[in-house]
Amino acid sequence: MQLMIVEDDDAVATALADAVRASGHDALRVSRGSDALLQHHSAQMILLDLGLPDLDGLEVLRKLRLVTNAPIIILSARNDERSVVRGLRLGADDYLIKPIGLAVLLARIDAVARRAFVQTQGVSDLQVGPLHIDIEKRAAFLQGHELALTAKEFDLLALLANHAGSVVTREQILDSLWGDAFVAVSRSLDVHLTGLRAKLNTPGMIVNVRGVGYRLETPGP
Incomplete structure (x- = not known):
C-alpha cells in the first residue's frame, strides 16, 4: 500500500517512513499541506500531521475530503478534545496522539485499511x-x-x-x-x-x- 506521510519534522517523518516500509508498505513524504493536496492522487492512505508550516492540518483534512476517499489517519501532538472531535468530524478515519509507538501505529494502519480501504480503478x-x-x-x-x-x-x-x-x-x-x-x-x-x-x-x-x-x-x- 502507498502511504503519504504529511509531516514537517524530518526526524519524525524518517522514523514513520522507515516503519511503514519495514512493514511492507511504500512511503511518500511531503512536508507541506499544499504538497499533500497536489500529490494525494498517488496515496492509498494518508498519515497527516496537524502542525504544518503553510496550512493548518485540519484545513488540509477538510480540503482532502472534498477530493479523495482515501483513509486518513491524523498523527498530532494536539490532545485536546476539541481538536480530536473536529478531526473525526471532518473525515479522519482515526486520530492518534503523539508520541505513539510504531507497533501501535502499524496496527492502527492495518485496522483502518481493513475497514475503510477504497476500491479504485479496474472499471471497464x-x-x-x-x-x-x-x-x-x-x-x-x-x-x-x-x-x-x-x-x-x-x-x-x-x-x-x-x-x-x-x-x-x-x-x-x-x-x-x-x-x-x-x-x-x-x-x-x-x-x-x-x-x-x-x-x-x-x-x-x-x-x-x-x-x-x-x-x-x-x-x-
Whole structure:
C-alpha cells in the first residue's frame, strides 16, 4: 500500500517512513499541506500531521475530503478534545496522539485499511439505466445511440456515472479532470457541463445540487 506521510519534522517523518516500509508498505513524504493536496492522487492512505508550516492540518483534512476517499489517519501532538472531535468530524478515519509507538501505529494502519480501504480503478464498463459507458473504448451510448462527446465531456460523464445517484462535488470534478481542485477553472467546468447536457438531451439527468456539486440520475427508458 502507498502511504503519504504529511509531516514537517524530518526526524519524525524518517522514523514513520522507515516503519511503514519495514512493514511492507511504500512511503511518500511531503512536508507541506499544499504538497499533500497536489500529490494525494498517488496515496492509498494518508498519515497527516496537524502542525504544518503553510496550512493548518485540519484545513488540509477538510480540503482532502472534498477530493479523495482515501483513509486518513491524523498523527498530532494536539490532545485536546476539541481538536480530536473536529478531526473525526471532518473525515479522519482515526486520530492518534503523539508520541505513539510504531507497533501501535502499524496496527492502527492495518485496522483502518481493513475497514475503510477504497476500491479504485479496474472499471471497464458503466451502466446507468439506458446509459452505457465503455471506459476502455472511451465511448458512451444512450439508448443504443453513441454520443459525440469531447474528451473532457466523456471524462465528466464517466465520473458522474461512476457515482450515479450520489453527489459529486465541484472540487472532486476539478481534481479528477484538471488535476487540482483549487485552481480557477470552474468556468471551464461549466462550459463542458453545458455541452454534455446538450448532447445527452435528457432534462433532469444531471442534477445541480446547489452549492455542492452534481448528481447523475438514472434516465427513463
